[in-house]
Amino acid sequence: MRIPTPRRTRVDIATAAAVLAAAAARGTWRPVDGGLEAIVGRDGYGWTVALVPAGTDRKGRAIPAQARITHRQGLGGCEPVDVRATGEQAAAIVASLAAGERPASARGLLPGQRRAGLVAENMA
Numbered sequence: 001m002r003i004p005t006p007r008r009t010r011v012d013i014a015t016a017a018a019v020l021a022a023a024a025a026r027g028t029w030r031p032v033d034g035g036l037e038a039i040v041g042r043d044g045y046g047w048t049v050a051l052v053p054a055g056t057d058r059k060g061r062a063i064p065a066q067a068r069i070t071h072r073q074g075l076g077g078c079e080p081v082d083v084r085a086t087g088e089q090a091a092a093i094v095a096s097l098a099a100g101e102r103p104a105s106a107r108g109l110l111p112g113q114r115r116a117g118l119v120a121e122n123m124a
Contacts, residue, residue, distance in 0.1 A: 025096065045073060
């Protein structure tokens with residue numbers, strides 16, 4: 001027996017670019033299994049943007065950080081989206097997080113990062 005999978009909602013390029021730009025500019029990130037996640041409000045929906053940190057594959061090749069829009073929530077419920085960000089859009093999100101434009105309490109840590117830096121920031 002085959003389990004039906006939900007249909008992916010189509011998103012136009014301009015909306016996806018605006019959601020990813022908003023995530024880089026003012027997204028509130030929280031740590032989740034395998035990376036960070038932010039919910040960005042746009043066009044009456046809450047768009048979920050996921051960021052998977054950079055790493056290496058089994059052969060030791062570098063894999064850059066990847067960002068994608070995974071869901072959109074509205075009054076009718078939650079719809080799966082799955083839109084991948086371009087390399088430039090993902091780099092803008094990573095640069096925004098690395099620049100520390102948000103207070104330490106609103107920033108999440110990528111897996112493998114140490115909390116010592118945040119403790120020092122909070123004590124200052």
